[in-house]
Amino acid sequence: MKHQTLEQLHEVAQVEISFPAMTRRERLEHWATLLERNPERCLAAFPGTEYMTLDVRNKAQSFGSALGIAFADPMLRAQGLKSETYGEAKRFFELTDWQLHAIVCHCHVGGTMKAGWAAVQVRSAIDKEGKFFTRLREAISHWALFRILNHARE
Numbered sequence: 001m002k003h004q005t006l007e008q009l010h011e012v013a014q015v016e017i018s019f020p021a022m023t024r025r026e027r028l029e030h031w032a033t034l035l036e037r038n039p040e041r042c043l044a045a046f047p048g049t050e051y052m053t054l055d056v057r058n059k060a061q062s063f064g065s066a067l068g069i070a071f072a073d074p075m076l077r078a079q080g081l082k083s084e085t086y087g088e089a090k091r092f093f094e095l096t097d098w099q100l101h102a103i104v105c106h107c108h109v110g111g112t113m114k115a116g117w118a119a120v121q122v123r124s125a126i127d128k129e130g131k132f133f134t135r136l137r138e139a140i141s142h143w144a145l146f147r148i149l150n151h152a153r154e
Contacts (some may be wrong), residue, residue, distance in 0.1 A: 004050070024094045025126055031070045031093065032122040034126050039116025043069070045106035049086065049097075058087025065116040066104055099125040 004012075018045065027117055035041075044084040049057055061067070069078050070083035070093075081092045090100050102108065103121040 027076065027079060027093055028122055028126045030073070030076065031066075032119040032126075034069050035066060035071055035115040035119035035122065037115075039049055039119065041115040042112045043118060044116055045109055045111055045113050046086065046104045047106050047111075049101050049105045050107070058085065058090070060086040060122060062104070066113075066115070066122075069115070093125075 041064050042064075044062045046060055046062045046065065049060065052060060065084070067084040067086070067089045070089065071081055073081075074099075076092075079092075082088050086100065088094070089104075090097065093100075098139070103118055103125065109117065
C-alpha cells in the first residue's frame, strides 16, 4: 500500500473528520468538561428565562455564556449543535426548561457566573433525565393558566 499525505488524499477524495454519535450523557459530560477547563472564567448569564415567552426564550442568546462555550466546540457542532440559542441547546442536550434554566439563568448567580459553577449545574442535569417531578413541572409550566398566574406575580 502506498503512503499518501493528507493533502494528496484531499486531491483524490473528499475527506471529512467525523465523530461517533454521542449519547445525551456524553454530550453533557463533554460540555461540562469544556467548562471545567477554565473554571474561573466569567460567563454571562441569561436574564430571567422563566419570564420569557416560549418563542422569545427559544431564540434567546447571551454573548459569552456557557452556551457559547458549547457552540465554539467543533465536536459538539459536528454532533449537530446548530447555534448557541437557548432553544437549540435545550433540543441538542435534551434538557427541560428547568434544567437549562438552572445552568444559564441569572436568578441563581446574578449577571455573571464562573464556568466551574456552570459545569456543576450541567453535571447535575445528567442524572435527572426522566425524573417524575421534573417532567410534571415541565408539563405544568406550559399550561396557559400557570403562565397567566406566573405573569400576574410580576
